[in-house]
Amino acid sequence: MKKQISLLLAALLLLTLLVGCGGSGSAKPAATGYAYDTDASTAPEAPMEQDSKFNITAVVADDALRDAKMIYRANIDLQTTDYETSEAAISNLVRSFGGYFESRSLSNRSSGYRYSDCTVRVPAESFESFCNQVGEMCHVVYMSSSAENITEAYYDTDSRLKTAQIKLERLQNLLANADNMADIITIESAISETEYEIESLSGTLRRYDALVGYATIYMTLSETYKLSENSAAPLTFGQRVSRALSDGLRDAGVFFEELIIGLAGMWVFVLVAAVLVVLLIRAVRKRVLRKKKKDEPSSPENPNHDQPQK
Known part of the structure; x- marks a missing residue:
């Protein structure tokens, strides 16, 4: 019986490797025109366009990108001479788009002027519109945006999760039929490692879903008595x-x-x-x-x- 259990474990390990390789190869292909590494941290960012008025425009709307897993981010520095009105307008705008403040802080400078720093999350489909409306409400000092394509990393993680779930189910079946204490201990150890892997992969997917579903905007709002000037043409x-x-x-x-x-x-x-x-x-x-x-x-x-x- 012990020899049969060992053979079953070896066969299960071989099947896991085969399924894992097949899952990695069947991951959803990345968007046309971009090349991606298997590591999500090295995936290149899709290009974003920005004009002299700081308006953010969407990524090129190719059909290949419609089903891609995209993470949108922006950094916006704002100025205002009426802090309370601007802060209330920004808060109302966030709520109107169905977003929320992930973090928010306010400080009073020695000069008496106020300064706030916040992280805003809005639905990804409203990213472009939200950034442009914020730019129209306050004086924009600086604005930048980025779009990261994590399609390959997302589906690779999803495939590995499904493989781990299949492995866990088969290990549990082996445990139910095992009658030797040494085999039981070995199988339980393998089950524990597989459950930890499933929990880690599930957490990664949840984090990806949160970043893909809601865009992240880092904003600062400075109160000043005179707005800084942005000249389009060189001065004499x-x-x-x-x-x-x-x-x-x-x-x-x-x-x-x-x-x-x-x-x-x-x-x-x-x-x-x-x-x-x-x-x-x-x-x-x-x-x-x-x-x-x-x-x-x-x-x-x-x-x-x-x-x-x-």
Whole structure:
């Protein structure tokens, strides 16, 4: 019986290898016009187009890409002079597209202006429209996008999962018919390893599904009193000089504002330093006066005392 169990295990291992090789070869083919490695991390990104107005356009709508597993991502840096209105508009836009905030943070800078950083998830089919509408609501400083095709990696993982599930079922049948303790221990160990592999592959597929189903947008929103300028055409010498002077005055104003705010925050230290300086000046002045008095010749009390009498 032990020899029969060993033969069955060897046959099961051979069948697993054959099914695994067949599953890898039957994975869904990648989109036409792109070459992919078997490693998902080295799969090239499909090209995205972006114009001078920061509008994001969709990947070329080839029929070959319609069934592909695509992961869409974007990075958007925004500015606004009305922070509360812009933040509320972005929140409403996310909800209107059926998306959600995966993470969100808000900070107040020393200048008094607010800054927020968030990660937004929206349905993949709304990726292009969402990014373009955000760009119309606020002033865009920077915007970039990418599309990653994970078709081959996705279906390879799915094939390996099905193979592991078949292997688990057959191992469980072997365990039910085993009557030798050594064989039972060996089969249970193989079952444990197979269950761990199934759990890992299932988690990978769930992660792929989440990334494919919902696009990821990383956004920052900065409050400012003046929006940065994006010039499409090169500036003349006079325009550059004028802008440099204007920026210099603005930066000088910001510097003195920050200086005053900093001194206001350190008023206790400034007061103590001023008192110490006053005391030091007084001590030095007293010492100088004493030295002068010490160096002056003393006047005689009776000027005729030393004169001889006639």
